[in-house]
Amino acid sequence: MGLIKTVGLTKTYNGTNAVDGIDLSIKEGVCTALLGPNGAGKTTTLNMLTGLINATSGTISFDDRYMGDRRKYIGYLPQYPKFYGWMTGEEYIIFSGQLAGLTKKEALSRSDELLSLVGLSEDKKKRVSGYSGGMKQRLGIAQSLIHSPKLLILDEPVSALDPIGRREVLELMKTLKEKTSILFSTHVLHDAEEICEEIFIIKKGKLIIEGDLVELQRKYQKPTIYLNTEEPIEDWSTTIKQKEWLRHMDVKKNKITVTVEDMDMAREALLTDESLRKLKINSFEVAKTTLEDLFMEVTGK
Ligand SMILES: Nc1ncnc2c1ncn2[C@@H]1O[C@H](COP(=O)(O)OP(=O)(O)O)[C@@H](O)[C@H]1O
Ligand SMILES: [Mg+2]
Secondary structure, three states: OEEEEEEEEEEEEEOEEEEEEEEEOOOOEEEEEEOOOOOOOHHHHHHHHHHHHOEEEEEEOOOOOOOOOHHHHHEOOOOOHHHHOOHHHHHHHHHHHOOOOOOOHHHHHHHHHHHHHHHHHHOOOOEEEHHHHHHOOOOOOOHHHHOOOOOEEEEEOOOOOOHHHHHHHHHHHHHHHHOEEEEEOOOOHHHHHHHEEEEEEEEOOOEEEEEEEEEEHHHHHEEEEEEEEEEOOHHHHHHHHHOOOOOEEEEEEEEEEEEEOHHHHHHHHHHHHHHHHHOOOEEEEEEEEHHHHHHHHHHOO
């Protein structure tokens, strides 16, 4: 049983399914990415998991070792967190702690612990209005951990940040995932590849690909040849369409990307192709496709 599980999770807005029958199972002790382009339904899905909005249909169940309202066990950082800029970081965390039911004293000691965890101890007496994007996001993460959740849900935690802020937050997430299961959404595959063990790719409200990241990388790796010629290659490309070693090709003017079934056969055939040589080969590169190619393929228009 996963930490949180959905069956046929659906949200309909004005007759359209923003989330369309999604089955998720989020494992305990790992970091999971919910990956998809803008408008795919990520925020809507996370809002249903956290209980902020109701599902139109489908069920959500939380690990039955944890009794009662699942919201007790979930920490959540929304896509666009709002802060009171006039508060200091510390005041904000203490305020959130008291909202979560801690006494003033408990909130104070918890805030020390959390601000140190997210690397804001030195800045805790400064007003939030002076924080960088990365600092605000780390403060938001500290706030979402106030009640020691079992599952931390972060909606696009790095998408709005500059490179330094991204790095700060990704490094923090790497530390946190040792202690807390994390589910986060992103439209950037690279972020998921950097810190996750599991990914769920959604598009138009539907789940397209799911599984262990390393297994998916292995499964979808395909040998590929990138060819670049001096002369346009489009006409020539039609001559290899029927070859048994060809899996897929993508041609643009002087460039062609050829995904192949059999690298040895393909390489031999291409390097001995007289009409290809006449186009003057500038580069010939053998590589493996990445999940990026798959992600573009499944999520592209
Ligand atoms: N409150 C709402 N009312 C109507 N449509 C909505 C609402 N929230 C989201 N949607 C629509 O649902 C789809 C999914 O949105 P969202 O979950 O925000 O996607 P993502 O977070 O992946 O970018 C979009 O087409 C969006 O316009
Ligand atoms: Mg969103």
